Amino acid sequence: MRARAAAHVSWSRTTDRAARTAPARKAALDRFERMVDPDGVLDDEARRKQALAAKRAYFQQLAYRSSRARGRSHGGAAGG
Numbered sequence: 383m384r385a386r387a388a389a390h391v392s393w394s395r396t397t398d399r400a401a402r403t404a405p406a407r408k409a410a411l412d413r414f415e416r417m418v419d420p421d422g423v424l425d426d427e428a429r430r431k432q433a434l435a436a437k438r439a440y441f442q443q444l445a446y447r448s449s450r451a452r453g454r455s456h457g458g459a460a461g462g
Contacts, residue, residue, distance in 0.1 A: 411437070 396402050414433035418424075424432065 414440070 393399075411430075411433055414436045415429050418432040418436050419429045
């Protein structure tokens with residue numbers, strides 16, 4: 383509980399949220415770039431486009447699995 387409270391205090395003192403989270407966003411995109419082009423043979427623009435597509439696919443899969451889990455936990459038919 384203390385850590386969560388400290389995190390809230392820290393965020394309340396952050397004036398530029400985007401700048402604070404920029405390194406994490408860059409690291410995440412770099413991960414997808416390495417995933418789609420492990421040998422570094424693509425040009426920068428192609429690698430970026432493929433990485434963004436891989437990122438969208440990853441989060442779409444997470445959303446799908448979350449939806450299925452919610453359906454199962456509530457006894458609904460969403461699990462298909």
